[in-house]
Structures are given as structure tokens and as C-alpha cells.
Amino acid sequence: MASAHTPHMRERMEELVRRKQREITAAFEAIDTVKFKADSWERKEGGGGTSCVLQHGTTFEKAGVNVSVVHGELSPAAVSAMRAEHKNLHLPTDPVTGQPAAGVRFFACGISLVMHPVNPHAPTVHLNYRYFETWDAAGKPQTWWFGGGSDLTPSYLYEEDARLFHAAHKAALDRTDPALYPRFKKWCDEYFWIKHRGESRGIGGIFYDDADDREPETLLRMAEDCLDAFVPAYKTIMLRRKDMPYTAAEHEWQQIRRGRYVEFNLVLDRGTQFGLRTPGSRVESILMSLPVTARWEYDHHPAEGTREAALLEVLRHPREWVGE
Numbered sequence: 001m002a003s004a005h006t007p008h009m010r011e012r013m014e015e016l017v018r019r020k021q022r023e024i025t026a027a028f029e030a031i032d033t034v035k036f037k038a039d040s041w042e043r044k045e046g047g048g049g050t051s052c053v054l055q056h057g058t059t060f061e062k063a064g065v066n067v068s069v070v071h072g073e074l075s076p077a078a079v080s081a082m083r084a085e086h087k088n089l090h091l092p093t094d095p096v097t098g099q100p101a102a103g104v105r106f107f108a109c110g111i112s113l114v115m116h117p118v119n120p121h122a123p124t125v126h127l128n129y130r131y132f133e134t135w136d137a138a139g140k141p142q143t144w145w146f147g148g149g150s151d152l153t154p155s156y157l158y159e160e161d162a163r164l165f166h167a168a169h170k171a172a173l174d175r176t177d178p179a180l181y182p183r184f185k186k187w188c189d190e191y192f193w194i195k196h197r198g199e200s201r202g203i204g205g206i207f208y209d210d211a212d213d214r215e216p217e218t219l220l221r222m223a224e225d226c227l228d229a230f231v232p233a234y235k236t237i238m239l240r241r242k243d244m245p246y247t248a249a250e251h252e253w254q255q256i257r258r259g260r261y262v263e264f265n266l267v268l269d270r271g272t273q274f275g276l277r278t279p280g281s282r283v284e285s286i287l288m289s290l291p292v293t294a295r296w297e298y299d300h301h302p303a304e305g306t307r308e309a310a311l312l313e314v315l316r317h318p319r320e321w322v323g324e
Contacts (some may be wrong), residue, residue, distance in 0.1 A: 152237075156308075
């Protein structure tokens with residue numbers, strides 16, 4: 001851990017994610033005919049958030065940009081579950097039972113978005129950046145970390161889109177350390193692997209978690225650089241694809257790929273699981289990431305030599321998109 005003190009980091013991360021929520025919703029409202037609706041909520045255990053959701057637009061079938069700022073007390077059961085996923089979670093234990101001690105307070109703040117376009121040639125996108133901190137009943141800091149990333153999930157592969165998206169995030173990470181992009185790109189490919197299908201959810205991007213190996217100022221700035229890279233990259237891709245003509249068969253393939261998206265989010269995604277087991281969590285906001293429509297065809301396989309089969313080949317064998 002780079003530093004035991006994170007003065008004002010909670011307030012600064014909250015300011016960042018709320019500002020980015022406003023910027024992102026404004027940017028993508030500008031290319032649709034429907035506006036985002038803000039839905040603010042409170043958590044009786046502490047904190048709350050705002051979910052901004054756009055549905056049934058001409059560009060996006062569904063798009064959601066959530067901000068949550070929550071705090072409270074972690075139960076021993078929650079701590080045990082989190083320890084299995086977060087190697088950096090170091091908390092005191094009861095000297096008699098050896099179990100995680102009660103009274104550990106936490107703060108979690110983040111922005112999360114998913115956008116599902118209408119057009120099958122336009123890719124779904126996901127983004128999440130977050131900050132987590134714990135301290136004991138006496139107010140002594142114990143654990144903190146940053147995490148985040150963004151990834152692209154096309155139904156039809158356009159290599160120029162994949163290269164643009166990856167290059168933008170590489171450039172953002174290079175401002176902190178050129179060694180980060182290769183590591184976070186590999187981490188993304190591994191995290192979004194649908195184990196039961198033997199394929200990736202999409203063509204990747206970047207992903208990292210439990211980051212506390214640099215000063216918190218550096219990691220906050222890194223998150224902001226990556227958030228700054230997102231809108232120009234994804235908006236450029238959407239402007240290329242949102243008005244392309246498409247067939248009923250292409251729409252059907254998009255629905256099948258959305259089914260894979262749902263499978264990952266409900267079966268494997270750590271963020272979904274954490275949210276659903278957090279006391280007082282808001283299910284509508286957690287499941288905002290799911291599309292309005294999806295489809296499951298029994299034993300479906302695209303014909304060889306088709307664009308659908310070409311996408312599957314890339315999903316089963318992730319590629320490097322920068323420097324090829």
C-alpha cells in the first residue's frame with residue numbers, strides 16, 4: 001500500500017464521478033432523440049446515488065450511467081466474501097474466534113455505465129471506476145484501493161473501432177506508466193472470459209482492481225485520464241455505426257450476443273454479486289446493465305465464413321489491438 005492516509009480522497013472521487021456522469025450523459029443525449037432521466041435514491045444504511053437511464057431511443061435501446069456513494073458497516077460475512085475477491089482487504093480479527101471483527105466501516109464510491117445501441121453494427125460498451133476504503137471504530141484507516149476499466153462488446157467486428165478504443169485507453173494509461181496498458185489489457189481479457197462458453201464477452205479494453213501500489217493522488221489522476229479518454233473514443237465509434245443499414249438477421253444475431261452479455265453479468269460479474277449482497281443495495285441500479293431485449297437460441301452456431309463466425313473466432317482467441 002503506497003500510503004496509509006487518503007485525505008479528502010472520498011470527497012475528490014465523489015466530485016470526479018458526479019462530474020463525469022454529467023459530461024457523459026450530455027455527450028450521448030446529443031446523438032439520440034431521447035433524454036436521460038435521473039433517478040436519485042438513498043440507502044438507509046448510509047449514502048445513496050443517482051441512476052441516469054435512457055430507454056427506447058433511436059440510437060440507444062438502453063443506456064445507463066450510475067453514480068453511487070455509499071457507506072456503512074461491513075458484517076463479518078460480507079468481509080469474508082470480499083476477502084475471497086480482494087487480496088488487499090486487511091481487517092482485524094476477533095482474538096477468540098479468529099473471524100473478521102465487527103465494527104469495520106466502509107466507504108465505496110464509483111461510476112458505472114452500460115450502453116446498448118439499437119443498431120447491431122454499433123457496439124455495446126461498459127465502464128466502471130471506483131474507490132473503496134475501510135476504517136475501524138476508532139477511525140483508523142485500514143484498507144483502500146481503486147479499480148476500474150472500460151470494455152467494448154460488438155456484435156459485428158470492425159477492426160478500426162477496436163484499435164481506436166484500445167489506443168485511446170493505452171494513451172491514457174501511458175500518462176501514468178507505459179507498463180500499465182499491457183497488464184490491464186490482459187487482465188480485462190481474463191476477467192471478461194465467459195468460462196462456460198469458452199469465449200470472451202467482447203473485444204476487451206482495460207481492467208484493474210485492488211490498486212494501492214501508488215500514491216492515491218496518482219491513482220485518482222489515472223482514473224480521471226481514463227474517464228477523459230472514454231467519451232471521444234466511444235462517441236466516434238457510435239457516429240460511424242449508429243445509422244448503418246441492417247437486416248433482420250443481423251438484429252437477431254445482436255440479440256443472441258446480448259444473451260451472452262446477460263450470462264456474464266448474472267453468473268460471473270463480481271460487481272453484480274457484490275451489489276446484490278450489500279445490505280440495502282438498489283437492485284434496479286445494479287441490474288441497469290442488462291439490455292431491454294436479448295435472445296437465446298438453442299444450440300446456435302453461425303455458418304462458417306460469415307461475419308458472425310469471424311467475431312466468434314476473435315472472442316475465442318483474444319487479439320492484441322495496439323501495435324499490430
